[in-house]
Amino acid sequence: GVTMAKSKFEYVRSFEVDDSCLPHCWVVVRLDGRNFHRFAEKHHFTKPNDKRALHLMTKCAQTVMEELEDIVIAYGQSDEYSFVFRRKSNWFKRRASKFMTLVASQFASSYVFYWRDYFEDQPLLYPPGFDGRVVVYPSNQTLKDYLSWRQADCHINNLYNTVFWALVQQSGLTPAQAQERLKGTLAADKNEILFTEFHINYNNEPQMYKKGTVLIWQKVDEVVIKEMKLPTEEEAQETTVTRTRNRPMPLYCDIMGDAFWKEHPEILE
Ligand code: ATP
Ligand code: ATP
Ligand code: MG
Ligand code: MG
Ligand code: MG
Ligand code: MG
Secondary structure, X not given: OOOOOOOOOHXXXXXXXXXXXXXXXXXXXXXXXXXXXXXXXXXXXXXXXOHHHHHHHXXXXXXXXXXXXXXXXXXXXXXXXXXXXXXXXXHHHHEHHHHHHHHHHHHHHHHHHHHHHHOOOOOOOOOOOEEEEEEEEOOHHHHHHHHHHHHHHHHHHHHHHHHHHHHHHOOOOOHHHHHHHHOOOOHHHHHHHHHHHHOOOHHHOOHHHHHOEEEEEEEEEEEEEEEEOOOOOOOOEEEEEEEEEEEEEEEOOOOOOOHHHHHOHHHHO
16 A cells, blocks of 8 residues: 655654543443523424423434434433434444544534424524533443433423422412522422312323433334336336334333333344
8 A cells, every 4th residue: 555654744643642542341422412501492392391401402412313323222301312322332442532522523513403393383583502521331220220310400401490390380379489489499399289289190291201311222013115117128117125124213201210221122232
């Protein structure tokens, strides 16, 4: 082969630091929307949960899983999504900066690209951004605890937001008054307020709001239309072909208990 002559400037490459993630560990990239409190207001998100926004976030996460390598599970709620790379992944030599920036940029460009499919009559007013971080977990238990932590956060915030917005939207309290009313209340108190004042049984709220969204690879049958032209025929015939594909599919289920991991042991392989 040809030996490339190195320029006298080449030495600056040695200033780059090794940020490869510890081998055999789970690598998690978590993204979070930048200043989405404001973004949600400007784009008239429904409160407490805007379905369009949650589905758009999941579409972006599915795109990330399809386009990048080695993501085995993702978990999303509110304006955040976590992506877990398989333990033995050697994608980009496990460099944290590659993982983080590729996830963040693929996600952000997808958010803009697919916006119109979810927010039909709400124009996108400015380009949103997402921050990213990488965290490495050394064992299955710490990874499961990480995901449990995010799902517990989803639950706590959603219970709070559901009561908060009921007090504002249905009882006419100002946000400050609603906040004051909820100060120091426990989960049981919030359930009680919802039930007695608003006839809402929190258990019956949508699973997607209470649990967040879990994306795992599942086999799905996809029907595609193929143009087929036999040598003996003049015109091509349209026929449907069913193909089995692996796709990142959403689940709205508990991932804190053992049941989920027993049902899907392949995730942690
Ligand atoms: P930061 O840049 O520090 O993350 P932030 O304003 O994004 O600031 P977060 O703690 O990430 O703060 O909170 C995200 C906010 O975005 C929520 O508090 C909520 O107001 C809003 N939000 C995100 N997704 C939705 C949704 N699907 N429906 C309604 N509101 C949402
Ligand atoms: P990687 O994902 O490893 O970065 P890559 O295909 O992006 O792979 P690069 O070394 O970054 O590889 O090279 C970028 C390539 O993109 C160039 O080799 C060139 O083919 C193409 N390219 C980028 N910008 C332009 C441009 N303005 N005009 C024509 N070609 C371009
Ligand atoms: Mg934040
Ligand atoms: Mg945010
Ligand atoms: Mg957030
Ligand atoms: Mg390139």
